[in-house]
Amino acid sequence: MITIRLRKKRISRSWMGDVFLFLLLAAVGYFMAMPLVFVISNAFKPINEILKFPPDFLVKNPTFTNFTDLYHLLSGSWVPFTRYIYNTFFIAIVGTVGHVLIASLAAYPLAKRKFPGKGFLFTIVVLSLMFSATVTQITNYMTMSWLGFLDTHWAVIIPAIGSSLGLYLMKQFMEQIPDALLEAAQIDGCSEVRIFWSVVMPVVKPAWLTLVIFSFQGLWGAGGAAGSMYIYSEQLKTIDYALSQILAGGIARTGPSMAATLLLLTVPILIFVLSQSSVIQTMSTSGMKE
């Protein structure tokens, strides 16, 4: 009797519970997926289906007209579309790499080492998580103009590098690293920076990949809100801005704007899918437990 219990990995569960949880999952999944299916479907609708009454939810005769229209619309604009793409990628990539590196570098001492002022610094980080970004916009604007960051990409990139969310998340994960691992490295004569880079970072790979997802996604869409605040030059703006210009065109541009939304969506989702597979697989085998 006891041996059977021991061998069983999972405890008994009722099928009622299974059905209930599955139905819950299906209902929420439908609610979550529906608008996105709508975006994809509309992006491929020809104009007569977009303006049809009553409208169909799914596309009947899919076409690429919206994408070609979008291309024509954008190539007619004063700033070439590739410029917007370059701006968006530049902000997203530089910001993400910088944030992951610098936030992890700071998280390691906070999580694993003792030094004066540590508690105080971490308390401030936690408190700052509770501040809505809007609050700091006005005073940030003044700082930016004083530092000469206004109307450059750095106005968006630099604050993102120092955002407290990543530090907090990395610290939470790094705390789970066994001390024995770090001591072993120390005995081998590694410097702190070396321990961080060759021991800690490989072990917390799932954590910083998660951080890559958050940061990239935040910066990818940042052109809209933060960008319009600090960046005025047309040639420095991002795809998000270009999209909002198309959306402003009204009902006749529904098709191209849906196509643009779909294109804009694809990149973060791709990044997510690529990094997620490694997040989930390395997570259970990362050997972080003592």
Add this chain to the structure above:
Amino acid sequence: MIQLVKKSKLKLDSKTLRPRLNLKWKEVSKNKVLYAMIAPFFLIFFTFTVLPVCLSLLVSFTNFNMLEFPKWVGWRNYAQLFVRDDVFLIALKNTLIFAAITGPVSYIACFVLAWIINEFPPKIRAFATLVFYAPALSGSAFIVWTLLFSSDSYGYINAFLLKWHLILEPILWLKTPKYILPIIIIVQLWLSLGTSFLAFIAGLQGLDKTLFEAGAIDGIRNRWQELWFITLPSMRPMLMFGAVIQITASFGVAEVATALAGFPSVKYAGHTIVTHLMDYGSIRFEMGYASAIATVLFAMMLGSNLIVRRLLAKVGE
């Protein structure tokens, strides 16, 4: 080391202050590598987060229009906010209703969904995660809700309701006060399975499997007991993280509200504290007043965080 702790416990007087400072300095210089490691982050963090917040607190006690030097007015901004500003009271009410619904609902949904998904085989798990996380990933794609709720008969919700003869004429969804807040809540819920959801999934993945086996031997009978006595207590750091994020998000709603209901919305039905803040901060340039609004918002977030911290400490008891 022991000596150091003893000495630091001594009372401050002129004789001990100097050696104490010396010791402190020794300790600081011993750890200079660590300070060098945290320096880049904290330099940026202080410049773009701490400094603006402190400035904002200071400015909230002044009358400041960005052109003239700020004039100290004490608590006047706060008094005006609660006594004379009717629109602020509407915004406060909306934000509280909004936070009271979206905060707990999305927090619990994040955890429950992550928990269910966690039991699936890896391939299905990856797909389900994508479905739930995609809206939060999609950035400004929530704009599609304006098409769904658009006011004419081409709006999809209207069109379907008309087709099924549930309504006789199109409803002005985003122009009718009583519908505006519920619609914003729905869209925000759709967007809200984000950061904390992913953090929960990562946290669940990292749980120690032997704990569950030990629990089964100790007499845990069903999954609900397992959840309450093992999973939740071991997830506490992640739960805390999720709570902080979710509270900030549900009190800070503004973007969705302005994108859907316009700014200002009809009869201020979609007005929140942050839109009120934006109104005074970036349109009227009354910085002192805007900062006072921001401070009130911060106090609310801090208060609810403390309450949630208390509640989370009780988990699994």
